[in-house]
Amino acid sequence: MDKALPLARPVREEVFVAEQKVPLELEWDEWDERSDHAVAHDASGRAIGTARLLPDGRIGRMRSFAKWRRRGWALR
Numbered sequence: 001m002d003k004a005l006p007l008a009r010p011v012r013e014e015v016f017v018a019e020q021k022v023p024l025e026l027e028w029d030e031w032d033e034r035s036d037h038a039v040a041h042d043a044s045g046r047a048i049g050t051a052r053l054l055p056d057g058r059i060g061r062m063r064s065f066a067k068w069r070r071r072g073w074a075l076r
Contacts (some may be wrong), residue, residue, distance in 0.1 A: 002035070002036055004036075004038060004039045004050075005035075005037045006042065006060075007039040007047045007050070008039050008047070008050035008052070008053070009076065010031070010047065011047050011049060011050045011063065011065060012027060012050060012061060012063070013027070014065065015063040015064070015065065015066075016061070017059065017068060019021070019066070020045070022028035024047045030065045031052070031054055031060075034054075034055055035052040035053055035054050035055065035060075036052065036053040036055070037050065037051070037052045037053075038050065038051050038052070042068075048064050048065050048068045049062075049063065049064030049065065050062070050064075051063075051070060
């Protein structure tokens with residue numbers, strides 16, 4: 001398993017499941033085990049955002065915690 005996937009889980013569950021009301025059984029799919037995952041961290045090392053790169057090169061499940069949105073951190 002990708003080492004970043006466990007770090008991505010809390011972000012995805014808060015954003016997609018709790019905030020956007022995606023059913024948990026739909027959030028975690030067969031692509032998670034086959035994808036590469038990226039996690040952004042704050043200065044303290046806490047995960048604040050995530051994305052996955054599917055085997056065909058598409059990017060998906062990209063999102064950050066609400067308090068980190070529109071702050072420009074992804075552009076640096």
